[in-house]
Amino acid sequence: METPLFFYLTLTFILTPILYYFLFYDPKLREPTTGSPPSYAVIGCLISFYQNRHRLLSWYTDLLSSSPTQTNVIHRLGARKTIVTANPQNVEYILKTNFVNFPKGKPFTEILNDFLGCGIFNVDGDLWHAQRKLASHQFTSRSLKEHVEITVKETVKTKLLPLLDSLVQMCK
Secondary structure (H helix, E strand, O other): OHHHHHHHHHHHHHHHHHHHHHHHOOHHHHOOOOOOOOOEOOOEOHHHHHHOHHHHHHHHHHHHHHOOOOEEEEOEOOOOOEEEEOOHHHHHHHHHHOHHHOOOHHHHHHHHHHHHOOOHHHOOHHHHHHHHHHHHHHOOHHHHHHHHHHHHHHHHHHHHHHHHHHHHHHHO
16 A cells, blocks of 8 residues: 555655646746736646636736737637737738638637627628628728718707707807
8 A cells, every 4th residue: 555655645746846837937938928918838828817807808908008019819728729919900811811711610609699690790601701792882981981971960960059059049
């Protein structure tokens, strides 16, 4: 009975510092770049993610605000690598120029299915391409100009003119 206990204790004393080093002190991964959360060898930024779980959108916004490229890559144990970006060039590259190489994937679509359904923001591949072609006809510069014109006229008529009338009445 003493041999297995001795073996387990020895194994524990040898492996614990090695695992601790790789989980928490790998200097290449621990040093965060500007705007990135601290990341560790095996667990990634799981600690920061967990600490900010109650404010994830604010946390992502803070990370993007402090990032010179407005893009962060989030690595977490047990989760896929996540790219979060607010950089207009990256958004165009991902959503337009090279969309095929950035699928949303099944986990994303399952999570957001109740909210987005099978619309353009929650599908990939041929279905996305067909919906994009259909939507592109609705969002022309002409339709945008018409919408702005109608909105401005309505706002002037229902809000600005009554406000100016009330100001004139007050001055009398």
